[in-house]
Amino acid sequence: MKTTQKSNVMKILVLADHKSKFLYDFYEPERVKDIDLIISCGDLPAEYLSFFVTLCNVPLLYVRGNHDNRYETKPPEGCTCIEDDIYVHNGVRILGLGGSMEYIPGTPNQYTERKMVKRVRRLWMKLRKHKGFDILVGHAPAYRINDLEDLPHRGFEVFRTLMEKYEPKFFFHGHVHANYSRSFKRTDTYCKTTIVNGYDFYVVEYPLEEAADK
Numbered sequence: 001m002k003t004t005q006k007s008n009v010m011k012i013l014v015l016a017d018h019k020s021k022f023l024y025d026f027y028e029p030e031r032v033k034d035i036d037l038i039i040s041c042g043d044l045p046a047e048y049l050s051f052f053v054t055l056c057n058v059p060l061l062y063v064r065g066n067h068d069n070r071y072e073t074k075p076p077e078g079c080t081c082i083e084d085d086i087y088v089h090n091g092v093r094i095l096g097l098g099g100s101m102e103y104i105p106g107t108p109n110q111y112t113e114r115k116m117v118k119r120v121r122r123l124w125m126k127l128r129k130h131k132g133f134d135i136l137v138g139h140a141p142a143y144r145i146n147d148l149e150d151l152p153h154r155g156f157e158v159f160r161t162l163m164e165k166y167e168p169k170f171f172f173h174g175h176v177h178a179n180y181s182r183s184f185k186r187t188d189t190y191c192k193t194t195i196v197n198g199y200d201f202y203v204v205e206y207p208l209e210e211a212a213d214k
Contacts, residue, residue, distance in 0.1 A: 142195070
């Protein structure tokens with residue numbers, strides 16, 4: 001896998017929810033040759049993620065979406081799950097909190113607001129050790145930031161709290177598809193955080209000099 005950067009910018013391929021025809025069905029190496037890291041925000045087949053980690057030859061990090069129950073028995077090969085963890089790549093601290101709002105009680109990868117808050121609280125030691133994080137990766141969006149009114153697609157309030165307290169540079173999520181609403185937004189800003197909905201795919205440039213300054 002790639003171990004050096006060609007520039008002071010790390011290119012991150014963000015995936016979520018929908019298999020990209022542009023990247024997958026009509027795969028061409030040139031389209032992903034400059035990608036340094038891949039992050040999946042959930043609800044994608046395991047073999048789809050394994051395809052990219054193999055052909056792109058870069059690390060692929062993922063969280064689970066509300067439809068990724070099969071990951072328990074057949075996780076994506078060659079990929080790294082970052083659920084409830086902080087993964088550091090080239091100095092960039094990446095926090096993973098997958099799953100959606102609980103709309104079917106007792107279902108895997110679904111959480112009430114209270115349950116998600118408990119997950120965050122259990123991370124206090126890791127947050128202290130790493131002195132925060134630079135990228136938040138979720139499946140669901142944050143509450144009232146490009147989420148939807150219905151319970152299954154409602155965002156988590158605690159994600160707003162995390163952005164307010166730690167001021168990460170990015171928050172990647174999925175779950176809200178481009179065809180769900182005319183008000184779909186690919187990117188947005190909350191406090192000092194750029195929010196990206198990774199539906200299908202999106203490429204983000206992360207300035208590595210900022211990570212080096214920490």
